[in-house]
Amino acid sequence: MPEGPEIRRAADRIAKVLVGDEIAEARFWFPQLRRFEKRLKGARATAVDTRGKAILTRFDNGLTLYSHNQLYGRWYTTRRDQFPDTRRSLRVALHTATHSALLYSASDVEVLNAKQLERHAFLSRLGPDVLDPDLSPADIDARLADSRFRRRATGALYLDQSFLAGIGNYLRSEILNRAKVHPASRPMDLQAAGRRRLARETLTISRRSYKTGGVTVTRGLARQLKSSGLPYGQYRFWVFGRHGLPCYECGTPIEQVPISGRRLYLCPSCQPR
Numbered sequence: 300m301p302e303g304p305e306i307r308r309a310a311d312r313i314a315k316v317l318v319g320d321e322i323a324e325a326r327f328w329f330p331q332l333r334r335f336e337k338r339l340k341g342a343r344a345t346a347v348d349t350r351g352k353a354i355l356t357r358f359d360n361g362l363t364l365y366s367h368n369q370l371y372g373r374w375y376t377t378r379r380d381q382f383p384d385t386r387r388s389l390r391v392a393l394h395t396a397t398h399s400a401l402l403y404s405a406s407d408v409e410v411l412n413a414k415q416l417e418r419h420a421f422l423s424r425l426g427p428d429v430l431d432p433d434l435s436p437a438d439i440d441a442r443l444a445d446s447r448f449r450r451r452a453t454g455a456l457y458l459d460q461s462f463l464a465g466i467g468n469y470l471r472s473e474i475l476n477r478a479k480v481h482p483a484s485r486p487m488d489l490q491a492a493g494r495r496r497l498a499r500e501t502l503t504i505s506r507r508s509y510k511t512g513g514v515t516v517t518r519g520l521a522r523q524l525k526s527s528g529l530p531y532g533q534y535r536f537w538v539f540g541r542h543g544l545p546c547y548e549c550g551t552p553i554e555q556v557p558i559s560g561r562r563l564y565l566c567p568s569c570q571p572r
């Protein structure tokens with residue numbers, strides 16, 4: 300499943316073709332949304348925001364298109380009416396005079412007014428978005444110290460979207476590894492400096508992955524690994540998917556463990572229990 304950085308990049312692509320332009324035609328494949336086809340025609344998209352893994356396309360008439368890709372949904376952006384060659388089913392089509400933003404296979408789609416957006420059941424449960432440019436390490440540090448979160452094992456906490464929205468499976472492994480935190484450790488087990496490091500790495504790794512298109516290692520290390528012949532799947536991450544391969548920091552073989560039902564990767568030397 301795509302995580303916050305991939306969703307944010309999809310939102311950027313949608314914004315690029317829609318924002319500022321008039322919607323020339325809107326089409327919905329869900330019968331209950333068809334009544335919005337007329338209301339969106341002539342509206343202008345003002346922004347495409349993300350909240351964790353949800354995308355919010357906002358229009359100047361007060362309506363917002365909410366979409367959550369779940370496992371299968373995918374947005375494509377194309378020149379007008381250049382439909383992609385895919386076997387997925389088209390769910391939403393937003394056309395400007397020159398471009399199209401097309402959502403395939405998603406089932407979780409709504410059109411909401413401001414009040415409905417504010418009360419939205421899924422959105423109101425989400426914590427701050429990990430890619431919100433206003434989110435600071437101090438904000439995350441305060442959240443780690445909060446009584447709602449400080450007693451939870453970090454391995455489970457870092458998948459909980461009410462703690463921070465947008466972190467998924469690969470970011471969880473990468474962040475805990477860079478912060479040298481064992482997934483069984485709770486925020487309350489960490490020294491103040493260790494907690495601050497975890498807060499800092501949470502932002503550093505998430506923002507880097509957004510900027511680079513999914514690479515969490517430093518630019519220097521990525522370049523070095525790439526020039527040694529490693530494919531993208533092997534040079535992009537510190538630990539995720541690297542079971543049995545040596546840690547870039549200390550050489551210890553990376554281990555894979557299931558935590559909260561999903562695979563987590565760690566270095567047993569860098570992240571002692």
Ligand SMILES: [Zn+2]
Binds near residue numbers: 546548550566568
């Ligand atoms: Zn290590």
